[in-house]
Structures are given as C-alpha cells and as structure tokens.
Amino acid sequence: MKLNKKLITGIGGGVLALVVIALIAASAVRRREVARHNDEVKMQHQNTARPVRCEQVKAVLQPRIRSYPGVVKATEEASLSFRVGGPLTQVNVVLGEPVKKGTLLMQIDPRDFEDRILSLEAQLEGKEASAENARQDYRRVAELFKEKVVPQADYDRAKSVMDSAEAAVKDLKAQLRIARHALQDTALLAPYDGTVTEQRVENYEMISPGQVVLHYHAIDQLEINVHVPENEVVHVPMDAKELFAYVTFPALPGREFKAGLKEWSTRADPMTRTYAATFEMKAPESGRILPGMTATVTFRESSEQSRAITLPVSAVASSADGVSVVWIYDEDTGTVRQREVQVGELNGTSRVVITDGLREGELAVVSGSRFLHEGCPVRVVNDQ
Numbered sequence: 001m002k003l004n005k006k007l008i009t010g011i012g013g014g015v016l017a018l019v020v021i022a023l024i025a026a027s028a029v030r031r032r033e034v035a036r037h038n039d040e041v042k043m044q045h046q047n048t049a050r051p052v053r054c055e056q057v058k059a060v061l062q063p064r065i066r067s068y069p070g071v072v073k074a075t076e077e078a079s080l081s082f083r084v085g086g087p088l089t090q091v092n093v094v095l096g097e098p099v100k101k102g103t104l105l106m107q108i109d110p111r112d113f114e115d116r117i118l119s120l121e122a123q124l125e126g127k128e129a130s131a132e133n134a135r136q137d138y139r140r141v142a143e144l145f146k147e148k149v150v151p152q153a154d155y156d157r158a159k160s161v162m163d164s165a166e167a168a169v170k171d172l173k174a175q176l177r178i179a180r181h182a183l184q185d186t187a188l189l190a191p192y193d194g195t196v197t198e199q200r201v202e203n204y205e206m207i208s209p210g211q212v213v214l215h216y217h218a219i220d221q222l223e224i225n226v227h228v229p230e231n232e233v234v235h236v237p238m239d240a241k242e243l244f245a246y247v248t249f250p251a252l253p254g255r256e257f258k259a260g261l262k263e264w265s266t267r268a269d270p271m272t273r274t275y276a277a278t279f280e281m282k283a284p285e286s287g288r289i290l291p292g293m294t295a296t297v298t299f300r301e302s303s304e305q306s307r308a309i310t311l312p313v314s315a316v317a318s319s320a321d322g323v324s325v326v327w328i329y330d331e332d333t334g335t336v337r338q339r340e341v342q343v344g345e346l347n348g349t350s351r352v353v354i355t356d357g358l359r360e361g362e363l364a365v366v367s368g369s370r371f372l373h374e375g376c377p378v379r380v381v382n383d384q
Contacts, residue, residue: 048377049334050368050371051378051379051381053365053366053367053380053382054363054364054380055312055315055363055364055366056363056364057359057360059307059309060308061307062310062353065300065345065346065347066232066299067296067299068226068227068297069226069294070224070225070247070279070294070296070297071224071225071293071295072224072249072290072292072294072295073222073278074218074223075218075219075221075280076194076217077217078191078215079214080105080191080215080216081209081211081213082106082188082209084113085108085207085211086109086113086207087108087109087204087205087207088106088203088204088205088206088207089109089203090104090107090203091106091107091203092106093105093106093196093199093214095196095197096197097195097196098193099190099196100190100193101190101191101192101193102190104188104189105188105189105196105214106188106213106214107186107187108186108187108188109186110183113182113186117179117180117183120175120176124173127165127172128169130165131162131165131169134165135165137158137161137162138161138162141154141155191216193218193220194218195217195218196214198214198215199213201213219290219291220282221280221281221282221283222281222283223279224259224278224297225277227275228274229274230268230274233275236277243261244258244260245260245261245279245297246258246259247281247295247296248296249293249295250293251287251289252289255284255287257281259279259281259297260280260281261277261279262279263277264276265277279297308344308347309353309354311326311351311366312352312366313350313351314369315327315365315366315369316341316352323340325338325339325341326338326364327339327364328364328365329362329364329365329378329380334377334379335375335376335378336365336369336374337374337375341354341358342354365378
C-alpha cells in the first residue's frame, strides 16, 4: 500500500511537470507568432505609401524683409482733470465702455459758482446804473463847457468819472464771463469718442484744480512704436513720402494689417542706440487690439531684391540632433529622404528662407511629414 502511494505520487508529479512544460512551450510559440505578426504589420505599415503634399524648390526674386518688434499705443490718450475745484457730486464712469464725445463723465458741485454769478450780475446792474448817470452828467457838463459856462476842470472831472464807471462795467462783465466759464468747467465732458481706462477719484471727494481724475483714450486708430537699430536704419527709407509696413499681432495669428509711417525720430536713444518710428493703422473690425499688446512690424523693400529659396514653415522639421531638415521626394523610387538645410529669416508670416541644402527643381514635402522615415514610400496628393 505504501509502494502504491509512492508510485501514484511520482506519476502525478511527472504529469504535472509535463503539463507545465507543455504550457511554457505553447506560450513561447504564441509569443513567436505575435512577434511575427507584429513584424508583418510593421513591414506592411512601412511599405504603405503615405499621402503628402510637395512643392517644387525654386529660387525667386524676394524683396528684402526687415522685421522689428513693436508695442501698440492708442493714437489719442489724455489725462483728464477739472479746471476748477470742489466736491464731486456725480460720477458717470464705467471702465471699458465706449463713450461719445460730449458725454458727462463727472460733475463738481456747482452751487458756489452759480451764487458767484448771481452776485456778479447784481453788482453789474449797479455799476451799469452808475455808468449811465456818469454819462448823463458828462453830457450836461460838455454842453456847458462848449458855452464857456463851466471851467476845463469841471469838464475833465466829469469825463474821468464817466470813464471810470464804464471801466468798472467792463471789469464786472469780464468777471462774469470768467464765472460762467468756471460754472461750465464744473462738468467734465468726454473730449472725443473713446473709453475711460482708469478712474483715480471717487464720488464726494474734494477735487483740486488740475488734479488728474480720469485716464481716457480712443482706440479706433492705433499706433505701433518700434525701435530700428542704428546699423539698419540706413536701409529703411524713413524719408519716403509714403512708407508702408505690414503689422502682425500674436493675439491675431495668421492676419496681417497695413500701416503707414506717422513719424520717426532722427535722434538715437542714448542707451539702446536705436531710432524710434511710429506707424499708424485703423483698428481691426474683427478682433480687438488694445494698447500695450505686442506686434511685429515688417518692411518689404522692393528696391533691394535678391534670389532666394523659400518654403512654407511646415516643411521644415527638426531632427533628433536638433538640426533643421526637409524631406525630399524621389520621383524615381516614390520614397523620401531627409536633407539637412540651413534656415534663414522669415519671409512674411508663413514662409522661411532656405539659405543652403536645397537645389532648384527638387520636390520638398510641405505637408504630411510628421510620421515619415528614411526611405518611406509616399503618395503625392497635391491639389490640381
């Protein structure tokens, strides 16, 4: 019985070992089949012609392009203040909302100014009455003086009194005009169509004459300020009667706007040795550009042209070594190969100058190069 137990145990262990060995062998076979299948899929994938768009490499006459960073500024900016002082009684300001010319922005308490006008008007009535009496006295004395009835001294005295009374009337009229102007100045009106950018006081505060209370600007016209280096300003025709540039904004990618030269300085900045230039353009109808945003101002000098090869920016990739490369299509084999190139400056907003590495007549891949590899078959699908 003991022998039978040992025999059974040995047979069971052998069977279990055989099962384990069989499972391991089956797993190895399965792994080899999966690996072979993956290799076949990979080979099939590599041999599949990928669709790409190509562009024939050619050198064309290109105007000299110079680009400079700039900053947007409102064409009209103002720091608003009252010409008179007093407590604020009304504030009609909402930052950022458009305001029409002549709109009431702030109001100073007008009561003291109205009372001043009433006082001056009463004084003027009295002075005008005195002046009229002085004129009548002068006319009587003048008649008597002609008849030799009164001496020269009486005549001179009557004329002097009349002149003084008339001068007093003129003085009060001038004071009354000033008082009325001061009353008008208690209302701060929008000087032009624009927007309030900052409110520096609150309602009921006591305001002093000349104290800045609001910052205001108009953004229907924009200025772009750039600084041209001294070694390049000689090539930019700043003295041209009509010099135009093209402006791009990071906030509005893919769009370009024409701007005209407004003014430029012939005096270099002592720190940067650059010359300031200001270009002016109308604000875009769609898309908001605000003061303080960055821009790029580009000059295209048609008088200074050279032959250059350009490609779309999408055609240039970066290799594993960090160098710029372009995929070249071989029409004979239907495959592509990688070519190292030297990249120059941007040509406009979507193309780049290739200074070395390409020959005219070659076909460069400009779209669909993301998953390409050396010798990869491709299918050109350029639009006809």
